[in-house]
Amino acid sequence: MALTTWAGSRNHEGLLRKMRNSKTIMRVFGLTALLVILWTTALCAQKMVVPVKLQLAILLKALTYDRHLKEKADGEILVAICYHQEQKQSVEVKDELLEATKASLDSIENIPLRFTSVDMQKDDLAAVITRQGVDILYVTPLSSAVAESITAVSREKKTTTVTGVPDYIKSGVAVAIGIKGDKPQIIINLPAAKAEGADFSSELLKLAKVIQ
Amino acid sequence: MRPVHMLMCLLCAAGCLLFGTVEAQTGQGVYQSDDLDDLMGMELEDLLKISVFSAARHQQKLTDSPRSVSVITREEIRRRNYRTTPEALNELVGVLVQETNYGGGSPFIRGLVGNQILILIDGIRLNNAIFRLGPNQYLNTVDINQIERIEVVRGTGSVLYGSDALGGVINIVTKSEKAGEGRIDLQGRSFVRYASADQGTIGRVEFRGSGRPWGLIGGLSYKKFGDLRAGRGIGLQTYTGYDESDADFKLNLRLKEGHQVTAALQHVRQTDVPRTDRLASGVNLKYEWNPQARDLAYAQYEASDLGSLVNTVRLALSYQTQSGTVQTILTATPDVQDEYFDRVNTLGASFQLSSTLGKRQLLTYGVEYYGDRIASSKVNVDFATGTETQAEGTFADGSTYRSMGAFLQDEIQVYRPLSLVLGARYSRFRVRANLDDPNTGSLEIRSTPHAVTGSAYALCRLTDKVTATLGVAQGFRAPDIDDLTILGSFSSGFEVPNPDLTPEQSINYEFGLRVQHSRYSGSVYYFFTDIQDMIVRGAGEFNGLPFMDYNGNGIQDPGEEDVYQRRNLGRARIQGSEAEGRLRILPFLTAIANLAWIRGDDLAADTPLRRMPPLRGKLGLDWSTTKGMWIEVYSLFAAKQDRLAPGDVSDPRIPDGGTPGYLTLNLRGGIDIRPYGNFTLGCENVTNQAYRLHGSGIDGPGINLVIGYELPVEWL
Numbered sequence: 040m041a042l043t044t045w046a047g048s049r050n051h052e053g054l055l056r057k058m059r060n061s062k063t064i065m066r067v068f069g070l071t072a073l074l075v076i077l078w079t080t081a082l083c084a085q086k087m088v089v090p091v092k093l094q095l096a097i098l099l100k101a102l103t104y105d106r107h108l109k110e111k112a113d114g115e116i117l118v119a120i121c122y123h124q125e126q127k128q129s130v131e132v133k134d135e136l137l138e139a140t141k142a143s144l145d146s147i148e149n150i151p152l153r154f155t156s157v158d159m160q161k162d163d164l165a166a167v168i169t170r171q172g173v174d175i176l177y178v179t180p181l182s183s184a185v186a187e188s189i190t191a192v193s194r195e196k197k198t199t200t201v202t203g204v205p206d207y208i209k210s211g212v213a214v215a216i217g218i219k220g221d222k223p224q225i226i227i228n229l230p231a232a233k234a235e236g237a238d239f240s241s242e243l244l245k246l247a248k249v250i251q
Numbered sequence: 252m253r254p255v256h257m258l259m260c261l262l263c264a265a266g267c268l269l270f271g272t273v274e275a276q277t278g279q280g281v282y283q284s285d286d287l288d289d290l291m292g293m294e295l296e297d298l299l300k301i302s303v304f305s306a307a308r309h310q311q312k313l314t315d316s317p318r319s320v321s322v323i324t325r326e327e328i329r330r331r332n333y334r335t336t337p338e339a340l341n342e343l344v345g346v347l348v349q350e351t352n353y354g355g356g357s358p359f360i361r362g363l364v365g366n367q368i369l370i371l372i373d374g375i376r377l378n379n380a381i382f383r384l385g386p387n388q389y390l391n392t393v394d395i396n397q398i399e400r401i402e403v404v405r406g407t408g409s410v411l412y413g414s415d416a417l418g419g420v421i422n423i424v425t426k427s428e429k430a431g432e433g434r435i436d437l438q439g440r441s442f443v444r445y446a447s448a449d450q451g452t453i454g455r456v457e458f459r460g461s462g463r464p465w466g467l468i469g470g471l472s473y474k475k476f477g478d479l480r481a482g483r484g485i486g487l488q489t490y491t492g493y494d495e496s497d498a499d500f501k502l503n504l505r506l507k508e509g510h511q512v513t514a515a516l517q518h519v520r521q522t523d524v525p526r527t528d529r530l531a532s533g534v535n536l537k538y539e540w541n542p543q544a545r546d547l548a549y550a551q552y553e554a555s556d557l558g559s560l561v562n563t564v565r566l567a568l569s570y571q572t573q574s575g576t577v578q579t580i581l582t583a584t585p586d587v588q589d590e591y592f593d594r595v596n597t598l599g600a601s602f603q604l605s606s607t608l609g610k611r612q613l614l615t616y617g618v619e620y621y622g623d624r625i626a627s628s629k630v631n632v633d634f635a636t637g638t639e640t641q642a643e644g645t646f647a648d649g650s651t652y653r654s655m656g657a658f659l660q661d662e663i664q665v666y667r668p669l670s671l672v673l674g675a676r677y678s679r680f681r682v683r684a685n686l687d688d689p690n691t692g693s694l695e696i697r698s699t700p701h702a703v704t705g706s707a708y709a710l711c712r713l714t715d716k717v718t719a720t721l722g723v724a725q726g727f728r729a730p731d732i733d734d735l736t737i738l739g740s741f742s743s744g745f746e747v748p749n750p751d752l753t754p755e756q757s758i759n760y761e762f763g764l765r766v767q768h769s770r771y772s773g774s775v776y777y778f779f780t781d782i783q784d785m786i787v788r789g790a791g792e793f794n795g796l797p798f799m800d801y802n803g804n805g806i807q808d809p810g811e812e813d814v815y816q817r818r819n820l821g822r823a824r825i826q827g828s829e830a831e832g833r834l835r836i837l838p839f840l841t842a843i844a845n846l847a848w849i850r851g852d853d854l855a856a857d858t859p860l861r862r863m864p865p866l867r868g869k870l871g872l873d874w875s876t877t878k879g880m881w882i883e884v885y886s887l888f889a890a891k892q893d894r895l896a897p898g899d900v901s902d903p904r905i906p907d908g909g910t911p912g913y914l915t916l917n918l919r920g921g922i923d924i925r926p927y928g929n930f931t932l933g934c935e936n937v938t939n940q941a942y943r944l945h946g947s948g949i950d951g952p953g954i955n956l957v958i959g960y961e962l963p964v965e966w967l
Binding site for chain 1: 290
């Protein structure tokens with residue numbers, strides 16, 4: 040009713056007075072806040088829920104359960120961190136990962152381990168995978184569309200994708216770290232993992248939430 | 252309840268409410284950084300147990316607990332090839348495992364032992380109403396081969412776990428197989444262990460399997476130990492060997508995502524277990540448990556991720572039977588054998604929930620109930636006449652002991668470097684027993700003690716690597732059947748029950764510093780425990796008189812003994828310090844060390860407290876490669892303990908003048924050769940040193956070659 044009254048008013052000051060008097064301003068604020076919360080919630084769904092170092096440790100441990108990992112690695116595991124130079128959180132996560140790993144993380148299961156980064160804005164992902172021999176793609180917080188473009192390449196190149204953004208499982212990323220209760224949870228998109236050439240043992244599948 | 256206790260509980264409860272309000276207002280969180288090297292050193296399953304308090308990158312490792320906690324992992328148990336569960340604790344900082352006999356093993360934590368230490372198996376109390384005050388053998392009724400890990404919390408844990416948790420809590424977590432996701436997996440494992448000092452063999456077969464949506468694990472163990480050969484100058488110790496057989500089974504069923512039911516069975520039976528100190532001293536010709544058994548069955552329902560109000564739910568129902576037959580023949584009466592039979596059936600139920608309040612609080616709360624029913628009898632066998640006579644058992648036959656408790660704990664992240672853990676608990680007990688003695692007639696014991704306890708711990712991250720902890724906590728031990736139903740003559744008089752006994756109460760203060768770095772880690776704790784209302788034997792009354800008035804004339808005549816009762820008269824103070832550290836010298840080489848000092852005083856008697864452990868510790872080097880090969884060289888050492896209580900001086904287990912100090916040198920190593928199995932080889936006490944852990948009835952093994960071989964089998 041109040042909105043109809045405003046629309047019918049041609050007196051600007053009168054309109055403001057009516058708004059104040061009828062508490063409409065509170066309703067507008069409330070509606071705006073609700074929209075902001077919903078929008079923020081939607082954004083958060085695209086974000087990581089587990090600290091970077093913890094998710095990296097879990098992801099690397101989980102990858103050792105891939106029966107094809109040694110064969111694919113061919114002497115060295117190269118992890119490429121996919122990020123977007125224009126997206127602040129993506130760059131922060133990339134930097135944090137590179138900083139954390141440069142100190143001492145140089146092997147896993149006795150296989151040398153190396154990290155590199157790929158800027159999704161300017162680099163050609165397929166070319167980087169082929170040229171450098173990338174085995175694992177780590178997907179930082181990006182947009183779903185970019186995540187889907189990464190998984191399209193990963194399936195073609197048989198490169199396993201991992202991420203700390205649980206929502207990217209829907210975009211076809213093979214392994215994600217989400218949260219269950221107050222603890223981290225491994226989420227595995229089994230068809231995606233198979234399409235990327237990974238063969239995870241049942242030991243890992245038992246520990247994970249598996250999307251068939 | 253004392254005013255200070257009441258005040259502390261009120262403060263804890265007020266704290267919970269206050270910080271609940273603050274949380275609701277600010278909604279801010281804390282991020283605690285972690286070291287990637289440390290995380291990479293953990294097993295995947297352990298990484299998945301790290302709490303992540305919110306979706307805003309807040310996390311807390313379980314090791315960030317403000318409590319002083321030590322954990323023995325499954326990998327350590329496998330590598331170190333321990334003979335028994337109690338012996339596995341002996342290398343932990345601040346823990347001394349006293350062995351009255353080779354089939355025993357009672358841990359001292361912060362100077363306390365027996366029913367002042369709480370033992371849990373998968374969260375279910377092993378302690379029951381007949382646990383006695385001194386060292387006992389019950390921890391050795393848990394098969395080391397079925398254990399996944401052992402968590403030892405030093406200091407009181409009464410708020411979460413109730414009675415008996417004065418000195419510490421030992422939580423034994425048994426092996427489990429998670430429900431599978433896809434195809435059926437079936438695996439097996441066989442394990443054998445041989446040790447030269449006792450000519451002992453241990454064998455175990457284990458199977459595990461999983462499919463969708465089930466997982467199961469089970470095993471059978473058999474152990475046969477001969478008499479133990481001690482170090483130089485002592486040699487073979489007779490009356491030490493015994494046999495044991497064990498069986499266990501656990502089934503996990505996933506009802507749906509986040510909902511799981513677990514059913515488990517455990518059985519332990521030991522035979523011909525001699526009590527060495529009584530036999531070696533010549534007091535008894537025979538003193539052995541034959542058999543001693545424990546059976547546990549429990550079912551548990553766990554649910555997680557239930558919604559915004561409740562995060563997790565755990566409902567457990569358990570039934571445990573602990574029984575033992577002790578056969579004794581005194582040297583003075585070689586024709587008479589006393590056969591004591593005691594059995595405790597315990598029904599347990601617990602309901603526990605946890606809820607996160609916003610981003611900064613984790614509430615753990617619940618209720619629990621345990622009901623013990625005791626069967627106790629005695630048979631006197633006269634070999635000369637061939638007659639058997641029934642007599643009163645050690646405890647009141649048919650007595651019951653029920654305990655109920657409700658608890659609340661709130662873990663609060665106050666602001667960036669500071670978190671608090673506040674807790675409160677109310678416990679109530681109901682004891683019913685009927686006693687009969689020709690000197691007193693029938694006595695009906697009715698007692699309903701209760702206790703209110705609180706605790707407050709703070710953890711402050713001083714830097715990324717250094718953490719300080721500060722805590723104050725109340726503990727209690729409610730009087731049990733052993734305290735409430737003693738009736739009869741002893742060397743100094745006649746003891747009658749005291750139904751007005753109240754719980755022993757303690758206040759524990761502790762301060763700790765921890766450092767955690769990828770190359771080194773360590774901790775130092777200082778604690779101070781004040782125990783009040785300790786249950787001790789003191790002058791008492793029966794029918795209003797301080798003596799047994801057998802002829803009813805109201806005057807103490809010759810032969811009419813003084814009356815004694817258990818009373819809350821004792822007071823003690825214990826303080827000590829515990830330090831431990833690890834330093835990675837080279838990528839594959841780590842130095843490890845720990846040291847613990849403790850001092851206890853009986854304030855009522857103005858003497859040292861009984862059985863206080865000496866200064867003791869461990870020093871070692873661990874060399875481990877990533878190719879599954881490892882070697883550990885270590886020394887266990889203790890200073891002489893000559894600060895003795897009067898009870899220690901008269902204890903035949905403690906040598907005249909005190910227990911001498913010692914230093915043993917030990918080696919162990921192993922190699923994992925897939926798929927042929929895992930080999931371990933150890934040489935304990937290389938220098939064949941003669942030594943005794945303070946208060947033990949036996950000496951430690953002399954030079955001891957320990958060989959283990961584990962063969963895994965994958966069927967499907």
